[in-house]
Amino acid sequence: MNESEQRRISILVIEDEPGDLGLIQAYVRLAGIRRIGDQDPVVWASTLAQGVAAAAASMPDVILLDLSLPDSSGLHTVEAMHTVAPDVPIIVLTGQDDHQLAEAALQAGAQDYLVKGQFQHDALGRAIRHALVRQKLESRLSLFRAALNSVANGILITDIDSTIEWANPAFTRMTGFSLTEAVGRHTGEMLNSGKQDPQFYRRMWDTILAGRVWTGELINRRKDGSLYAEALTISPVTDGNGRIQHFVAIKQDISERKANEERVQHLAHHDQLTDLPNRSLLSDRLFQALAQARRDRGTVALMFLDLDSFKPVNDTLGHDIGDLLLKEVALRLQNCVPRESDTVARLGGDEFVILLAQIEKAADAVVVAGKLLAALERPFLIGPHRISISGSIGIAVYPQHGDEVNQLLKNADIAMYHAKKAGRNCYRFFREVTETAGV
Template identity: 90%
Template sequence: MNESAHRRISILVVEDDPGDLGLIQVNVRLAGIRRIGDRDPVVWAPTLAKGVVAATASKPDVILLDLSLPDSTGLETVEAMRAVAPEVPIIVLTGQDNHRLAEEALQAGAQDYLVKGQFQHDALGRAIRHALVRQRLESRLSLFRAALNSVANGILITDIHSTIEWANPAFTRMTGFSLAESVGRHPGEMLNSGKQDQQFYQRMWETILAGRVWTGELINRRKDGSLFAEALTISPVTDSNGRIQHFVAIKQDISERKANEERVQHLAHHDQLTDLPNRSLLSDRLFQALAQARRDRGIVALMFIDLDRFKPVNDTLGHDIGDLLLKEVAFRLQACVPRDSDTVSRFGGDEFVILLAQIEKATDAVVVAGKLLAALDRPFLIGPHHISLSGSIGIAVYPQHGEDVNQLLKNADIAMYHAKTAGRNCYRFFREVTEVTEG
């Protein structure tokens, strides 16, 4: 008993010759295909038009389709039936001299073909069984294809030499390269940004050629030349003997996530008003500068600046004008310390701290202090207001005035208060106890 005998299958026969229909019905019974309740498993339609109606109404499991009907012949018959029943397997029925037409029908979407007058029940049962299996496989493949084409992540399939064999639409949206442009090429030659060194790719290849999954992040280049951050997973695909045959790469554009992470990091370490490094970032940079100075026996200077007469501006002109004034102060202070190794930070309120890393001698800070005082002494034009300010600057130098972050900050702050008591608009170096020397 074959597999068909264990199933109740409805068969639509689109055949204009009653004699051929009778032979088909006999072979269906001999193949063990059961009735569906009190209904015959075979539904007959003598023309394509009636077959289209029957296919829509009865929803058959299989269609036996004659390619020579009174109202349609050849491939048009297959195409018309596929249009109304795209998920139903079609077995075409041909005459003895129509093998070429039958093969063309297979290319047009038919599952199999039988030559009328040359098949018996076992051939018919086998053709129906195989057609149903192939249709299920094709439906599953269509589902997989639709799923791969609809996912948001880019997917590449390459051979073992990294030659692209297939790419989904998300890959095209991500990179700008179409499927036609990608097949036959290597991802490296298309997307390489030069941001990863040779060791990066060597470690990747060592992993996947060993049969393991590789996961990482990298910077790639789109077709238009723009860069994007990518999370990449590459999985080896092996045959039944464990030999690697293909690689599947899943690519996710993480540029927006990376940009958000950078914005969060920036906000965590910068003053929101002036965009200068905040106290946390200053402390980190001072710690690193001191570590470098210890190794090189270098000198580091810390300058604590407090604005003179800033509070009356806030009290009389309002906080909005005060905020604009602080922004302009920050701009002028930055212009006085152009070295990349130096840091201008807002410490809080109207207090700023400047880190001078890797100076040659302590008196180098005097030159910078003079520039800072001159910059603050020039009137500020904020809207319709001409505002005059000045600054009091305290200077502490490593290693004379402290050897760690907290000690240097504390002593620079003390020196700033001595500058205040000395009449403001000046600088003072830290001296132990209360001795203060003007620079």
């Protein structure tokens, strides 16, 4: 503590013996604690009540407190002053036989103690300096604790074996585990969802045991068993020799963000009205199906379906009824495809495409086309309306009618228009179209 800092110190001495007060004042001067202008650095109170009033009127930097006062004694004296001035360091003054009481006073909130008759000015100055330093450190620690307890992200401190030593309230809100439940438990035992493979954790441990920060995303499990997505950063904490002693983990629940991303992705690849795959997702699945068929020398069928007599529904009953009809059509079409690998997509308007990714022969597409036409022939009950429609289907088969995405889509579309010309409510293969046209 330099001289300018010493001059700023104000000391409240609560002592009922004038002789002891005079000795303290002399020691304060010898310790280099000077007057603040015309003001003596020492403020005197001879009773606890006077000390409480003096502290409330002008909060001192340090309190020297006699544990035996006319109106109070023992730990009650410390507790009363600590309540009035919780952020001011208290140094208690005790008699020669009061060591146990002095130690109890430390537990009650005092920073230090001095035994009357057994200290000189240097001991007093040192006690005051140490008390101020400790108080400043405790204030900083309190600030750090408050900051860690108020942040939105979960924070964990573990030992080198990943055993939890401390967690903040955000961790409890995120996982459902209280601090008491968490301390002493291994993070892997408590939070592991089983969604990450051993290689994931091996890479993580290789990173942090090498002294590097690890950042990633994973799925963890809450106390109630539910799963959540988490962004996790783990930082090693080392001692003065560079040895890792602890790990600090910062955890953020990103479940909502992930759900939003999935919704955006879904909307980008699905028709908003029917929730069927759109042209983009259909093209991707058709590309994958063709790649698989090339490897396996398999067969793929693409069916282009256009509704017959849909426009009069919109014109006479309105677009709201038309939209409800399209939703019902989508459900019926989905019920007609035989495998999960098959896709029913809506390109827009009343145009649908059915991808049969794995068929043994072209004739298998005929079976599905018959189911589709039969499903559409059954009347649709939309509110009070009984609506009858049908469909026209064009079929293109890989590899006979094309070997890439756009070619198969184009040829299936051409075949569908020939089905329309053939009287509707029927299907046509692209091969039949080319033979009829003399190609």
